Amino acid sequence: MSDPIHIVLLPGDGIGPEVVSAAVQVMTSVAKRKNVDIRFEERPFGGAAIDDVGNPLPDATLKACKSADAILLGAIGGPKWDKQPPDLRPESGLLRLRKELGAFANLRPVSVPAALASQSVLPADRVAGTDLVVVRELTGGIYFGEPRQYGSEESFDTMRYSAIEIDRIARIAFDQAKMRGGDVTSVDKANVLASSRLWRERVTRLQVAEYPDVSLRHMYVDNAAMQLVRDPRSFDVLLTGNLFGDILSDLASTLSGSLGLLPSASLGGDTPLFEPVHGSAPDIASQGKANPVAAMLSGAMLFDELQLSELANDIRQAIDQTLKKGISTSDLSDPGVSTSYFTDHVLKALDAFTELHPSF
Ligand code: NAD
Ligand code: IPM
Ligand code: MN
Numbered sequence: 001m002s003d004p005i006h007i008v009l010l011p012g013d014g015i016g017p018e019v020v021s022a023a024v025q026v027m028t029s030v031a032k033r034k035n036v037d038i039r040f041e042e043r044p045f046g047g048a049a050i051d052d053v054g055n056p057l058p059d060a061t062l063k064a065c066k067s068a069d070a071i072l073l074g075a076i077g078g079p080k081w082d083k084q085p086p087d088l089r090p091e092s093g094l095l096r097l098r099k100e101l102g103a104f105a106n107l108r109p110v111s112v113p114a115a116l117a118s119q120s121v122l123p124a125d126r127v128a129g130t131d132l133v134v135v136r137e138l139t140g141g142i143y144f145g146e147p148r149q150y151g152s153e154e155s156f157d158t159m160r161y162s163a164i165e166i167d168r169i170a171r172i173a174f175d176q177a178k179m180r181g182g183d184v185t186s187v188d189k190a191n192v193l194a195s196s197r198l199w200r201e202r203v204t205r206l207q208v209a210e211y212p213d214v215s216l217r218h219m220y221v222d223n224a225a226m227q228l229v230r231d232p233r234s235f236d237v238l239l240t241g242n243l244f245g246d247i248l249s250d251l252a253s254t255l256s257g258s259l260g261l262l263p264s265a266s267l268g269g270d271t272p273l274f275e276p277v278h279g280s281a282p283d284i285a286s287q288g289k290a291n292p293v294a295a296m297l298s299g300a301m302l303f304d305e306l307q308l309s310e311l312a313n314d315i316r317q318a319i320d321q322t323l324k325k326g327i328s329t330s331d332l333s334d335p336g337v338s339t340s341y342f343t344d345h346v347l348k349a350l351d352a353f354t355e356l357h358p359s360f
Helices: 016-033 047-053 059-067 090-101 114-119 163-179 194-210 221-230 242-256 293-305 309-324 339-356
Strands: 005-012 038-042 070-075 105-111 131-137 183-188 215-220 237-240 265-267
Touching: 005 016, 005 047, 005 059, 016 038, 016 070, 016 293, 016 309, 016 339, 047 090, 059 090, 070 293, 105 163, 105 242, 114 309, 131 163, 131 242, 163 183, 163 194, 163 237, 183 194, 183 221, 183 242, 194 215, 215 221, 221 242, 237 242, 265 293, 293 309, 309 339
Parallel strands: 005 038, 005 070, 131 237, 183 215, 183 237
Antiparallel strands: 105 131, 105 265
């Protein structure tokens, strides 16, 4: 028998543990039915790890992550740690984890099936059929650029990109486009920023040299924010730097209706990392209100990456069926059901697949 798949869980803070627990239940259920053996290993990370050992990314956690087949992260951060020095904030643990893993490519898909378009913040007829992916550069740009300095009178950060960093993330975006609608929108602020001028130059050059069959347009980030709301169906792949992708992906979550729906995959390093787009949501933590869909769909992306697409598709189908029945948490409907009630319904939908196909 082959070794079990080794998945490190980093539940983190706030709603992180609630949504990871829901995702693990669903992942365990689909894996069992398809006879896939998984070993989950939970490790402290973020604020929880600061409280435990004084470090948001303890050495043992990083070591476990590096030796795993994949990592599933909940969320980190919260007001409790907001006054810590920068290196001792949960967020710096997350940035270091991404960097240590070499996970430079963050894929954030957003799709709005017609049957669920009424959940959107926008009119259903404007968003129905939206199907885009934000390809966000994750280990460079202003998040990591040096020099950086905090001072009470003046502070600065540096937005910096090398040609190598731009080329490798652009390649991921073009490759995604080839598997999807064949269309890349590269987002920058080349009318103002030097780093964006290089970005635009390299992306253009790469398209001409290696991807003549993919169509490319460039868009300033301010316009991109507006067009995402005005005409979301005009996007296929959105290629962005670290900061612009962070902002635009939260904005794009309103198309499907909630930040609690958006999963992501952070790829390019030795161990792939899967993380909901949302944060630790301190305002609803420990109340059973969290939407677990983003974490469950992150689990589905994990299975896709490990070539277990049947498991991934089962998760997606069970979630779709549950949402289509009108069962959803309070971020999507009023008053909304609890995290555990929603999760039980996804598990029931999965059980029904087994009854329909007893050979599983
Ligand atoms: P947030 O994403 O945690 O929450 C924004 C809003 O969306 C809140 O009203 C929250 O209740 C709601 N929301 C988010 N996820 C939800 C879900 N699954 N179900 C229902 N509602 C949900 O962003 P924030 O409030 O700006 O940040 C809170 C903390 O999370 C901060 O410390 C921030 O640094 C951290 N953060 C962490 C990550 C991460 O771990 N990947 C991502 C973003 C923010
Ligand atoms: C995200 C988060 C993180 C980011 C923070 C918590 C460091 O907002 O994953 O979107 O900005 O990348
Ligand atoms: Mn973010």
